[in-house]
Amino acid sequence: MLAIHYPDGATIAQGQPSQIARYEINEGKRDDKTEKTSFTMRVSNNIHNVACLDQVEFCQMWTEEEKIPTKLMPVPPKPATEPEKNADGTPKENGTAPTVPEPPVEVPEQTYEIKKKDKKKFSDLKFTSSSFAIGPTQRTEFADIEKKLVQGDFDILEMKALRNDLEAYSYEMRSNLESYGTLEKYLDEDTKKTFIKEINEVVEWIYGDGEVAPKEEYRKKLDKFKKIGDPVK
Numbered sequence: 001m002l003a004i005h006y007p008d009g010a011t012i013a014q015g016q017p018s019q020i021a022r023y024e025i026n027e028g029k030r031d032d033k034t035e036k037t038s039f040t041m042r043v044s045n046n047i048h049n050v051a052c053l054d055q056v057e058f059c060q061m062w063t064e065e066e067k068i069p070t071k072l073m074p075v076p077p078k079p080a081t082e083p084e085k086n087a088d089g090t091p092k093e094n095g096t097a098p099t100v101p102e103p104p105v106e107v108p109e110q111t112y113e114i115k116k117k118d119k120k121k122f123s124d125l126k127f128t129s130s131s132f133a134i135g136p137t138q139r140t141e142f143a144d145i146e147k148k149l150v151q152g153d154f155d156i157l158e159m160k161a162l163r164n165d166l167e168a169y170s171y172e173m174r175s176n177l178e179s180y181g182t183l184e185k186y187l188d189e190d191t192k193k194t195f196i197k198e199i200n201e202v203v204e205w206i207y208g209d210g211e212v213a214p215k216e217e218y219r220k221k222l223d224k225f226k227k228i229g230d231p232v233k
Contacts, residue, residue, distance in 0.1 A: 002022070002041060017132055020131060024127060024128045025126075034062050037059065039058060040057040053127065057123070057125070061119065068113045068115055069113075162222060163210065167203070173225065174196055174203075177195065177196060178196065195229075
């Protein structure tokens with residue numbers, strides 16, 4: 001078992017446990033020939049700078065004797081037999097070497113050199129972990145809640161942008177379509193009268209019921225005004 005804790009004196013939130021994680025490591029199986037064993041754990045910081053157990057390695061060590069044959073010495077060649085000679089030492093005519101029985105060939109005995117070699121065997125051990133971190137299901141739930149909150153923030157910002165656009169467009173068109181406005185000559189009187197009336201109603205609505213209206217309502221009113229105002233521009 002491996003337990004990872006915050007160091008003594010670490011500043012952590014009140015009520016937060018000092019233990020970061022706990023790992024239950026499976027037992028290593030030792031071979032019969034093993035003489036010594038060692039155990040190695042590798043701990044590193046993840047992308048959140050939190051210490052995590054990456055690998056557990058079980059090492060078995062033993063010594064093996066290896067029998068290595070030594071090099072054989074070469075067998076010396078047989079000496080050549082000399083032909084028969086006369087009394088004065090000259091070779092006899094048609095002399096032949098005496099027949100001598102060949103001695104048995106001696107084969108040297110093979111010898112061996114014993115060398116000892118240190119052997120090692122490495123194997124990874126499985127482990128399970130437990131911590132005070134948020135579980136996968138709860139993390140997914142929190143992520144969904146966060147997305148909804150973010151989308152809600154964007155909706156508020158978009159609604160404010162639409163409100164400002166609708167307000168600015170209403171004031172602009174009303175100013176330019178009324179008497180002596182730059183656009184008053186480009187819209188017929190009946191349509192202009194109705195349009196200005198609707199603009200006045202919308203300006204009051206913005207500071208009244210529009211305070212709690214959805215963004216779709218602002219977009220709908222702005223699109224309606226632009227269908228009339230943009231061609232006039």
